[in-house]
Amino acid sequence: MSEALIRLRGVTKKYGTGQAELMALKGIDLDVAAGEFVAIMGPSGSGKSTAMNILGCLDTPTAGQYLFHGAHVEALSRDQRARLRRRYLGFVFQGFNLLARTSAQENVELPLLYRGESATVRHAAASRALQSVGLGGWEHHTPGELSGGQQQRVAIARAIVTEPAVVLADEPTGNLDTQRSEEIMELLRALNVDHGITVLMVTHEHDMAAYARRVVHFVDGRIESDVPNPHPAAPRAPAVPAQVQAP
Amino acid sequence: MLLSTLFLALRSIRRNLLRSFLTILGIVIGVSAVITMVTLGNGATLAVQMQISSLGTNLLMVRPGQRQGPGGPGGGAPSFKEADADAILSQIGGVAAVAPEARAGATVIGNGRNWSTSVTGSNDTWFVTGNWKLASGREFTDEETQSGAAVCIVGETVRREIYGGTRGLGEQLRIKQFSCEVIGVLASKGQGAMGNDQDDTVLVPLRTLQRRVTGNLRVNSLLVSMQDGSDSTRLKAALRDLLRERRKLAAGDDDNFNILDTQQLADTLSGTTKVMTTLLGAVAAVSLLVGGIGIMNIMLVSVTERTREIGLRLAIGALEREVLMQFLIEAVTLAALGGLIGIGIATVASFALAKVMGVPYLFDPTINMLSFVFSACIGVVFGYFPARRAARMDPIEALRHE
Ligand SMILES: Nc1ncnc2c1ncn2[C@@H]1O[C@H](COP(=O)(O)OP(=O)(O)O)[C@@H](O)[C@H]1O
Numbered sequence: 148m149s150e151a152l153i154r155l156r157g158v159t160k161k162y163g164t165g166q167a168e169l170m171a172l173k174g175i176d177l178d179v180a181a182g183e184f185v186a187i188m189g190p191s192g193s194g195k196s197t198a199m200n201i202l203g204c205l206d207t208p209t210a211g212q213y214l215f216h217g218a219h220v221e222a223l224s225r226d227q228r229a230r231l232r233r234r235y236l237g238f239v240f241q242g243f244n245l246l247a248r249t250s251a252q253e254n255v256e257l258p259l260l261y262r263g264e265s266a267t268v269r270h271a272a273a274s275r276a277l278q279s280v281g282l283g284g285w286e287h288h289t290p291g292e293l294s295g296g297q298q299q300r301v302a303i304a305r306a307i308v309t310e311p312a313v314v315l316a317d318e319p320t321g322n323l324d325t326q327r328s329e330e331i332m333e334l335l336r337a338l339n340v341d342h343g344i345t346v347l348m349v350t351h352e353h354d355m356a357a358y359a360r361r362v363v364h365f366v367d368g369r370i371e372s373d374v375p376n377p378h379p380a381a382p383r384a385p386a387v388p389a390q391v392q393a394p
Numbered sequence: 395m396l397l398s399t400l401f402l403a404l405r406s407i408r409r410n411l412l413r414s415f416l417t418i419l420g421i422v423i424g425v426s427a428v429i430t431m432v433t434l435g436n437g438a439t440l441a442v443q444m445q446i447s448s449l450g451t452n453l454l455m456v457r458p459g460q461r462q463g464p465g466g467p468g469g470g471a472p473s474f475k476e477a478d479a480d481a482i483l484s485q486i487g488g489v490a491a492v493a494p495e496a497r498a499g500a501t502v503i504g505n506g507r508n509w510s511t512s513v514t515g516s517n518d519t520w521f522v523t524g525n526w527k528l529a530s531g532r533e534f535t536d537e538e539t540q541s542g543a544a545v546c547i548v549g550e551t552v553r554r555e556i557y558g559g560t561r562g563l564g565e566q567l568r569i570k571q572f573s574c575e576v577i578g579v580l581a582s583k584g585q586g587a588m589g590n591d592q593d594d595t596v597l598v599p600l601r602t603l604q605r606r607v608t609g610n611l612r613v614n615s616l617l618v619s620m621q622d623g624s625d626s627t628r629l630k631a632a633l634r635d636l637l638r639e640r641r642k643l644a645a646g647d648d649d650n651f652n653i654l655d656t657q658q659l660a661d662t663l664s665g666t667t668k669v670m671t672t673l674l675g676a677v678a679a680v681s682l683l684v685g686g687i688g689i690m691n692i693m694l695v696s697v698t699e700r701t702r703e704i705g706l707r708l709a710i711g712a713l714e715r716e717v718l719m720q721f722l723i724e725a726v727t728l729a730a731l732g733g734l735i736g737i738g739i740a741t742v743a744s745f746a747l748a749k750v751m752g753v754p755y756l757f758d759p760t761i762n763m764l765s766f767v768f769s770a771c772i773g774v775v776f777g778y779f780p781a782r783r784a785a786r787m788d789p790i791e792a793l794r795h796e
């Protein structure tokens with residue numbers, strides 16, 4: 148485990164001060180190697196999202212160390228963390244967070260804009276990413292014209308369009324019915340298996356966690372259990388079009 | 395990066411077209427008001443200058459009475475005599491021409507129509523001092539001037555009212571009790587500096603007027619044309635001394651005549667319109683500032699509304715500076731767009747208003763450029779605060795925003 152991509156050591160997170168003080172994370176040690184698919188489970192308020200925000204370099208720990216790719220994230224500035232995110236990370240949110248009145252194509256191109264890619268590169272990469280989530284032909288639809296499952300697939304395309312090392316998904320299926328959820332899980336599994344992208348996912352549902360190859364349980368700001376899943380859920384039927392292509 | 399940021403800004407402007415338009419409305423109104431005011435003001439200044447120069451250049455108008463109003467001679471003070479004109483011409487250096495002028499109101503009849511006008515008595519030097527030209531016909535001969543012949547030259551307004559479509563040359567025109575032959579038509583000069591119609595007159599030899607219309611030898615005013623480059627201050631002083639002497643005023647007496655310098659009049663009047671222009675322009679500029687506050691207001695609303703969008707941008711790796719630039723460029727683009735639309739509206743409005751007001755339309759590139767740059771600057775100043783607020787958001791908080 149020496150070449151862990153992600154390494155948390157004694158990470159704590161404190162919100163508020165005085166009477167309102169709250170320890171959301173009470174000392175987390177976690178190693179994630181490149182290529183893993185980790186599901187994070189636990190009751191509401193156990194600190195899953197707090198941990199995800201720190202793992203996604205959106206937030207910094209109150210104490211402890213976070214090594215990402217050998218870099219001490221806790222010591223980085225706001226802009227340095229932003230550069231890290233745009234370079235290595237992709238995000239999928241529970242609420243999709245697509246830009247309204249903006250086509251799927253443009254939504255997916257957005258991260259590339261901040262990488263300074265040219266219009267032609269952006270266009271080609273976004274088209275490929277949309278293809279790979281099974282939305283070829285939907286490029287010009289705006290979020291309002293797409294179903295929830297389709298919107299989340301656009302969001303996944305946006306997360307992978309930069310070819311990130313890690314995709315972080317905080318309850319990506321929280322707003323979807325079972326069938327749509329499974330389609331999304333198939334996509335995440337394919338990202339992990341076929342493209343070696345490390346996937347960190349928070350979920351409440353055991354059915355979804357079953358796709359991961361490792362399940363970490365949070366309880367009250369601590370990791371209660373961390374167990375491998377030797378038999379991750381296999382694709383039942385190709386929920387999403389035959390060839391899922393590389394972005 | 396700058397280009398793609400501009401691209402982003404344009405895109406979000408297009409996404410919210412109606413709101414974008416409302417945002418810039420203040421700037422549009424401000425810019426168009428400033429430019430229209432200044433353009434019309436410049437046109438009015440030019441119009442005043444043109445009207446005064448149509449009175450005649452280098453002209454001194456001498457009238458009886460202490461103070462000169464726009465109307466006739468001052469009451470009480472004795473009028474001039476024809477000999478005064480000759481004396482001025484022969485005794486004062488730098489004088490190019492002197493025309494004695496007498497006027498009387500009269501109804502003129504000809505061609506079966508009548509028209510109430512003012513009859514001017516003078517001689518051919520009147521053409522020089524008043525900068526008059528003939529549209530057709532001829533001036534008076536010396537013989538006609540000396541003898542007070544029954545000939546007249548009509549102004550364009552009189553010609554139109556009496557003779558309609560024809561030139562009127564050779565026709566008979568009755569002025570009070572006598573008839574005269576129309577030998578010429580004056581070229582139109584249009585409105586005078588006081589808004590009077592300069593073409594509404596009939597010119598007859600001074601002696602004709604004195605003998606057949608007024609029945610006295612009075613001369614109402616002396617029109618003194620100075621030679622180019624002559625010292626008007628010195629000339630006016632000499633003129634004053636001469637007239638005081640001829641009118642037998644004692645050393646302590648006040649002048650019972652006054653001298654109006656058209657150049658001075660022009661300077662005074664165009665100075666006044668310039669002050670008005672500056673004032674109106676300044677008032678309009680305040681509305682530009684108000685427009686800027688409008689931009690800030692709506693940008694702040696927009697930033698709050700787009701909190702989740704900002705959170706997303708920050709989460710996927712936008713730098714603080716990039717978000718700041720995005721919103722700043724959005725504000726500047728909006729403001730500059732407002733400036734451009736304002737310039738367009740101002741061009742149409744000032745062109746149309748200049749037509750209505752009868753002043754010349756003068757395109758002023760400076761004020762157009764200035765307004766445009768100023769509105770862009772307003773975008774920077776008033777867009778900065780909302781943009782900074784957006785850039786400093788915490789991505790986690792912002793993403794959680796409802
Ligand atoms: N920004 C915040 N300010 C104060 N308390 C917070 C904040 N974010 C989370 N918390 C608290 O931290 C604890 C963990 O929250 P969270 O990580 O969101 O839990 P989970 O995602 O596992 O449901 C909760 O008690 C929550 O109320």
Ligand SMILES: [Mg+2]
Pocket residue numbers: 195196197
């Ligand atoms: Mg949560």
